[in-house]
Amino acid sequence: GGRSWTNKGIFIEDHQPRMILKPHNTSNTFAGGVGDPSAVASGKYLYLFYGEYGYPGIYDSASYNVDLERSGQCISVARILLSDLDNPAGKAKRWNGKSFNAPFDSIGAPIHSLQIPKSAGGGPASSPKGKFHWGPSVSWNTYLNAWVMLMAKVEGPSWQGGTIYISYNKNADLGNEKNSQEWSTPELLVNRPGHILWYPSLQPLNSAKDIANKNTCLKLGQKARLFFKDMHNDKAEYLSEYIVEFKK
Known part of the structure; x- marks a missing residue:
């Protein structure tokens, strides 16, 4: 159960420099680093999508x-061989803009299609x-x-923002290095003005x-339940008020 976790070491990290x-940091938040990960297996690798903030x-x-x-900055990806998960420390590689060859504690490159253009307020x-998306x-x-x-x-200080976005990647096998980068331009899924929405999941x-x-x-099908954290009027709740139905 929940008490059976074993610490296998650091997967990825950024250092103080x-x-x-x-x-320059005036957003009432932390100074950088990596966080908010989501991991999926594809082929012989585990892919870790995460926020890149340094x-x-x-x-x-x-x-x-x-x-x-x-x-x-924005959402980036790193990967590690599934066969290395028993002893993973130092073995993950971050996407460097061309391939998965940046060391686990080096400089990665975000997924370009998920970045908000400067002309749109990015x-x-x-x-x-x-x-920025996160x-x-x-x-x-x-x-x-x-x-x-x-x-x-994020649309303001302290991670303020009342929207949730969705993106798609049609490449079943993320093992072709370019495939992991081919995400569609994010589309608006939920908009709650005046609220702060975090951590969406299906x-x-x-x-x-x-x-x-x-x-x-x-692994999901045509319908899924949407969860997210909603903060509004001094209340912070994890909600599930919507069912998402996908259409081809």
Whole structure:
């Protein structure tokens, strides 16, 4: 059960030189790093989709570049051989923009199609005005024959944002290195003005079909229940008020 977890070490990490400090970090949040992961198996690898929040280089207040920071942030991906999971420390490789060859504690490159363009308000994580997607939740959809990713969107300081977005990847096998990057432009799924929405995920229904198919949060069918954290008027609740039905 829940007490049987075994610490196998660090999967990926960022180090202090990449942390974005004052005077440039003014968003009332942490200084950088990686987090909010979602892992799926494809072929002989485990793929970890995660938020990339650090500076894509060594942060120096004298040479800081806001556009460079934005270019290196959003949702990224790393992978590790399934055969290495018993002893994984130091063995994961991050996507570097061309291939999975960046070390686990080096500089990764975000998935370009998930970044918000500067012209649409996209900005760095250190800014209270920068917009970016974060908090991926990935599942394989047997009805669509595609991967589905949910994500939240930051639109203000302290991770404020009242929307949830969805993206698709039609490549069943993520093993071809380019396949892991081919996500569709995120589309709006939920909009709750004045609320703060975090950590969306899709879960199976308690239906005979889902039970028979042994569906989980990692494998779903045409219909799934949507969960997310909703913060509003000093209340913070994990809600499930919607069923998502996919159409081809």
